[in-house]
Amino acid sequence: MADSKQKNVLVTGGGRGIGRAIAIAFATQGSRVAITGRTQASLDKVAEEIRSVDGEALPLRCDITRAEEVAALNRQIADRLGKVQILVNNAGVAPAVAFLEMDDHLWEEVLKINLTGAYHCCKVFLPEMIASGWGRIINMASTVAKVAYPYISAYTASKHGLLGLTRALAIEMARTGVTVNAICPGYVDTDLTLTNAKLMAEKTGKAVEEALKLFKGASPQNRLIAPEEVADLALMLASESAGAITGQAINVDGGAVMA
Numbered sequence: 001m002a003d004s005k006q007k008n009v010l011v012t013g014g015g016r017g018i019g020r021a022i023a024i025a026f027a028t029q030g031s032r033v034a035i036t037g038r039t040q041a042s043l044d045k046v047a048e049e050i051r052s053v054d055g056e057a058l059p060l061r062c063d064i065t066r067a068e069e070v071a072a073l074n075r076q077i078a079d080r081l082g083k084v085q086i087l088v089n090n091a092g093v094a095p096a097v098a099f100l101e102m103d104d105h106l107w108e109e110v111l112k113i114n115l116t117g118a119y120h121c122c123k124v125f126l127p128e129m130i131a132s133g134w135g136r137i138i139n140m141a142s143t144v145a146k147v148a149y150p151y152i153s154a155y156t157a158s159k160h161g162l163l164g165l166t167r168a169l170a171i172e173m174a175r176t177g178v179t180v181n182a183i184c185p186g187y188v189d190t191d192l193t194l195t196n197a198k199l200m201a202e203k204t205g206k207a208v209e210e211a212l213k214l215f216k217g218a219s220p221q222n223r224l225i226a227p228e229e230v231a232d233l234a235l236m237l238a239s240e241s242a243g244a245i246t247g248q249a250i251n252v253d254g255g256a257v258m259a
Helices: 019-028 039-050 068-080 104-132 155-174 190-205 208-217 225-237
Strands: 008-014 032-036 056-061 088-089 134-140 176-186 249-252
Touching: 008 019, 008 068, 008 104, 019 039, 019 088, 019 225, 032 039, 032 068, 039 056, 039 068, 039 249, 056 068, 068 104, 088 104, 088 155, 104 134, 104 155, 104 176, 134 155, 134 225, 155 249, 176 225, 190 208, 225 249
Parallel strands: 008 032, 008 088, 032 056, 088 134, 134 176, 176 249
Antiparallel strands: none
């Protein structure tokens, strides 16, 4: 999707996993990529990867749960790259815990990062997109935005909320030139999935390999999704040819959820 060349892209949660893959994919296509997260060292590492293939990267630390930090991030990116044209709301957490064992603080933290963080970013970066008559917002949801699994009630609620925000914004933005879509991955081959497999192993007495086998088995293809497969869909949704695609929640899950 070479028509993303020279676009200004912001990827939240860009220091690892899916966010890293998306940032590299856009940079490889010639976009100027800002990546943000809460760990500067991880962001710097991804930026170096991008620069090693002659891409342009701007790693900026930001806590997206704080509206004032997102506003400051906007000013930093505008000063260095220009206005953000493509926003990928990827930052998220997915702790696993039984509902009745969950601390209230954990519930609040998951919703703040996964849902309110995306809200802050949309609120800050949308106006310039509207003013220019073009923009792309891609929200990283999950298959649990459509279905539910045990032990991740906070994560499930946050992703259901993110899908609702996606659809509402898509309708409001329909005549502005800005599209708003969600990507719904299944189990992706990332450190986060491995961490959850280790947690499952601890709680059930299974080996980590057994837990990963269960995650793979959730897909009819019996495999984990590669981060690059999610990144390829993000490139497509950001392209000019995807201008009529808005308000959609597209699964990348090997056929696990057929809705």
